[in-house]
Amino acid sequence: MKIALIGYGKMGRMIEQIARGRGHEIVSIIDVDNQQDFDSPEFASADVAIEFTAPHVAYGNYLKAFARGVKVVSGSTGWMKDHGDDVRRMCTEEGHTLFWASNFSVGVAIFSAVNRYLARIMNGFTQYDVEMEEVHHVHKLDHPSGTAITLAEQITDAIDRKQKWTLGRLTQPDGTTTVEHTPQADEIGISSVRRGEVPGIHTVRYDSDADSITITHDAHSRRGFALGAVLAAEYTATHSGLLTIDDMFKF
Numbered sequence: 312m313k314i315a316l317i318g319y320g321k322m323g324r325m326i327e328q329i330a331r332g333r334g335h336e337i338v339s340i341i342d343v344d345n346q347q348d349f350d351s352p353e354f355a356s357a358d359v360a361i362e363f364t365a366p367h368v369a370y371g372n373y374l375k376a377f378a379r380g381v382k383v384v385s386g387s388t389g390w391m392k393d394h395g396d397d398v399r400r401m402c403t404e405e406g407h408t409l410f411w412a413s414n415f416s417v418g419v420a421i422f423s424a425v426n427r428y429l430a431r432i433m434n435g436f437t438q439y440d441v442e443m444e445e446v447h448h449v450h451k452l453d454h455p456s457g458t459a460i461t462l463a464e465q466i467t468d469a470i471d472r473k474q475k476w477t478l479g480r481l482t483q484p485d486g487t488t489t490v491e492h493t494p495q496a497d498e499i500g501i502s503s504v505r506r507g508e509v510p511g512i513h514t515v516r517y518d519s520d521a522d523s524i525t526i527t528h529d530a531h532s533r534r535g536f537a538l539g540a541v542l543a544a545e546y547t548a549t550h551s552g553l554l555t556i557d558d559m560f561k562f
């Protein structure tokens with residue numbers, strides 16, 4: 312399969328390695344300094360473009376790929392609030408294809424299934440409150456993480472007493488913590504911590520007077536995310552529309 316890469320940072324480079332290892336051809340690599348390559352025949356020849364860039368540029372990259380008739384797999388986070396509706400419309404009504412996931416790792420797909428199941432149980436046990444924490448490396452631009460938002464939305468979908476998530480505490484790389492918002496009874500507080508080179512840790516904790524129940528996913532490296540993105544590209548080559556991880560991994 313012919314793959315174009317948009318974004319050649321930590322994820323782009325690891326995806327290149329894994330994609331080549333699985334026998335794919337990388338036909339184009341677009342980063343900040345060669346944006347003109349979006350107009351190259353090599354980019355247009357790609358079966359799928361894999362996009363891992365940054366919150367403020369991801370949407371523009373989708374538009375550029377769509378304009379050239381190239382399907383996109385993207386893991387960029389932090390753009391959904393501003394452009395989610397627009398992207399949904401382009402993929403459901405205008406024939407474009409985007410496979411987007413806040414987290415591409417198989418482990419987080421399994422963790423999400425457990426999170427949904429646990430939340431359904433907890434809907435009937437009102438003595439438990441729930442809070443979340445995500446820990447990532449100091450280079451991360453957005454907070455809370457896309458994965459934390461997805462997990463929180465799964466919980467608000469299942470627990471009647473929780474309506475929305477909110478950023479509770481934010482811990483900066485130097486260790487200073489600020490309380491951004493004190494969660495109300497109907498809110499899930501998410502604490503974001505930026506520390507060292509942590510690839511990504513997500514924790515959901517239910518607490519009652521009697522006890523607490525905690526589930527955690529701890530990524531050992533970015534390899535799981537990168538492999539998942541390549542698997543998603545293989546899936547996207549033969550599927551269309553707005554796709555996500557639940558389409559690919561069925562539990």
Ligand SMILES: NC(=O)C1=CN([C@@H]2O[C@H](COP(=O)(O)OP(=O)(O)OC[C@H]3O[C@@H](n4cnc5c(N)ncnc54)[C@H](OP(=O)(O)O)[C@@H]3O)[C@@H](O)[C@H]2O)C=CC1
Pocket residue numbers: 317318319320321322323341342343363364365366368372385386387388389412413414415416533536
């Ligand atoms: N869904 C998932 O499973 C995962 C998602 N992510 C998300 O993916 C994104 C990228 O992560 P990561 O690779 O670690 O970040 P990096 O900062 O290491 O890489 C991003 C790359 O994109 C480049 N870039 C910036 N703007 C553009 C543009 N307009 N066009 C093309 N390239 C551009 C950057 O260049 P420069 O450095 O010069 O600005 C950099 O090389 C983040 O949003 C992160 O949250 C990360 C891991 C897993």
Ligand SMILES: O=C(O)C1=N[C@H](C(=O)O)C[C@H](O)C1
Pocket residue numbers: 388413414447451455456457458459510511512536
């Ligand atoms: O920026 C990262 O590194 C990651 N971002 C994603 C997110 O925002 O959830 C996925 C993963 O946790 C790594």
